[in-house]
Amino acid sequence: MIMTGPSVSLGLLLCCLPLAVVSLTCYTCVFPAISPLDCLQLPQDCPEGQRCLSSVSVGVRGSFSIVLHEKSCAIPSQCGLRGEKHAAGLNFTFENTCCDTDLCNSAVHLGAPCWTQLFMTIISISLILLFT
Structure with missing residues (x-):
């Protein structure tokens, strides 16, 4: 049986259209926050081909240490990385993890008010600047 008519034309047209590329939405x-719960998380549409990233960095200077949590979009080569970076007079070790579904880099949120999160973030940045 050979099909003709509008249904065949529509089928051929749909086969020839490029597939739509859907970008990921990540937090x-x-x-950077001193707790995953203190991160002021905002959804962001990532560029095509990027993944959702969660990064944990531990900064040390003498007996002082601080843990920072970051979330963003990332190119695949940033995923799974571990290493060291230096900022604000601290030596940081970091580990990046990535995921591939919308808003998958979220932390469990216990409903802390936005102002509490902002205050904790400002305190952590102030501590870093104080010890530089």
């Missing part, structure tokens, strides 16, 4: 932190 991004406004500032």
Whole structure:
């Protein structure tokens, strides 16, 4: 049986159209946070081909240490990385993890008010600047 008519034309047209590329939506932190719960998480549409990233960095200077949590979009080569970076007079070790579904880099949120999150973030940045 050979099909003709509008249904065949529509089928051929749909086969020839390029597939739509859907970008991922990930959480991004406004500032690095000292707890995953303190991150001011804002959804962001990532560029095509990027993944959702969660990064944990531990900064040390003498006996002082601080843990920072970051979230963002990332190119695949940033995923699974571990290493060291230096910022604000601290030596940081970091580990990046990635995921591939919308808003998958979220932390469990216990409903802390936005102002509490902002205050904790400002305190953590102030501590870093104080010890530089």
